[in-house]
Amino acid sequence: MLNILADIILLILLGLCLYTDIREGKIYNKFIFPAFVAALILALMIEGISGLKISLMGAATGLAVMILPYFLGGMGAGDVKLLMVIGALKGAEFTFQAALATFIVGGVIAAAFITYRRQWKQTLSRLKAFFTVLPAYKNGNYGAAAIDGDYSFPYGIAITAGTLIVFLMG
Numbered sequence: 001m002l003n004i005l006a007d008i009i010l011l012i013l014l015g016l017c018l019y020t021d022i023r024e025g026k027i028y029n030k031f032i033f034p035a036f037v038a039a040l041i042l043a044l045m046i047e048g049i050s051g052l053k054i055s056l057m058g059a060a061t062g063l064a065v066m067i068l069p070y071f072l073g074g075m076g077a078g079d080v081k082l083l084m085v086i087g088a089l090k091g092a093e094f095t096f097q098a099a100l101a102t103f104i105v106g107g108v109i110a111a112a113f114i115t116y117r118r119q120w121k122q123t124l125s126r127l128k129a130f131f132t133v134l135p136a137y138k139n140g141n142y143g144a145a146a147i148d149g150d151y152s153f154p155y156g157i158a159i160t161a162g163t164l165i166v167f168l169m170g
Contacts, residue, residue: 002046009038010089010167014160017082021156027078032085039088058087058095065099075155082159094166102162109158 013035017027036059043055062083070080083102087095114120 002042006039006042006089007167009035009042010086010163013082013085013089014163017078017156018160021078021154025154027076027082027156029078029081032078032081036081036085036088039085043088054091055088058089058091059084060087061092061095062087062099065096079155079159082156086159086163090167094170098159098163098166100162101165102158105161105165106155106158109153113153 013031016031020031021027039059040052040055043051045051047054062085063080066075066080066083069075070077083095083099086098090098
């Protein structure tokens with residue numbers, strides 16, 4: 001019963017975050033933090049301290065796979081926190097699989113936007129510029145390659161789709 005509750009929390013959280021990310025470009029802490037606390041409490045109730053460790057490892061996995069794209073300017077902090085909560089609810093293995101599916105979905109969406117806007121030449125030019133300025137990161141200049149609003153999309157779409165793919169396949 002408690003595992004079903006974790007799944008319900010996950011699906012509600014994904015729906016809320018998808019809605020606000022599309023509508024407002026934000027994933028709100030008012031949804032993230034209660035879901036994170038609920039995930040930890042459920043893990044503790046289901047399997048005790050070992051369940052809590054599993055939940056925290058899942059959250060750490062979500063953080064680990066999203067932190068570099070965040071620092072490179074490819075996504076917002078809400079995206080990182082969302083995958084951390086997914087990890088807390090579902091564990092490390094599920095989270096890693098969801099992250100891989102998310103990156104694939106995100107790549108497909110990005111390629112579709114680039115194709116639709118006929119911006120392959122500009123995109124390749126930006127990638128070249130990005131890799132040219134990449135050494136600036138060694139000096140702590142983390143904002144040098146942030147993505148412009150013209151080139152971005154609500155990444156909550158990719159996170160939701162990637163997570164649902166893994167959820168439905170499991």
